[in-house]
Amino acid sequence: MIDLGEDPLKLDRQVCFALSVASRSVIAIYRPLLEPYGLTHPQYLVMLALWERSPRSVKDLGAALRHEPATLSPLLKRLEALGYVTRTRSRSDERRLTVELTDSGRALRAEAEKIPYKVVETLGMEVAELEALHGVLSRVIEATA
Secondary structure: OOOOOOOOOOHHHOHHHHHHHHHHHHHHHHHHHHHHHOOOHHHHHHHHHHHHOOOEEHHHHHHHHOOOHHHHHHHHHHHHHOOOEEEEEOOOOOOOEEEEEOHHHHHHHHHHOOHHHHHHHHHOOOHHHHHHHHHHHHHHHHHHO
């Protein structure tokens, strides 16, 4: 058995607590950076996936973001209302919905490129530290998938 010390239930020793607080805190940094574009953090993640490749099926987006299609639907509707994406049903298979960036959505990428730099600056951490953290979190994600 792994030794977790004197009190394995002490709040400030819990990985889940640290991840939860860190997640909320980092997402809060994004909020004012995304606000001028009308984006929430979950919508920003969708845009990141689309900036990597567009068009994409909703199924493909869901896999990339680890979201169910039903979770993506309201995000995509809002992004479409903002004019950043279009959603189109496949002519050959009506169940297949394709999401594609609009010209406005593609143009937003140039502005969004500034966001990671501002986040790093706000965190006040070295890029190497954040890369190491990303690596550890990626291992956590893999272990829980």
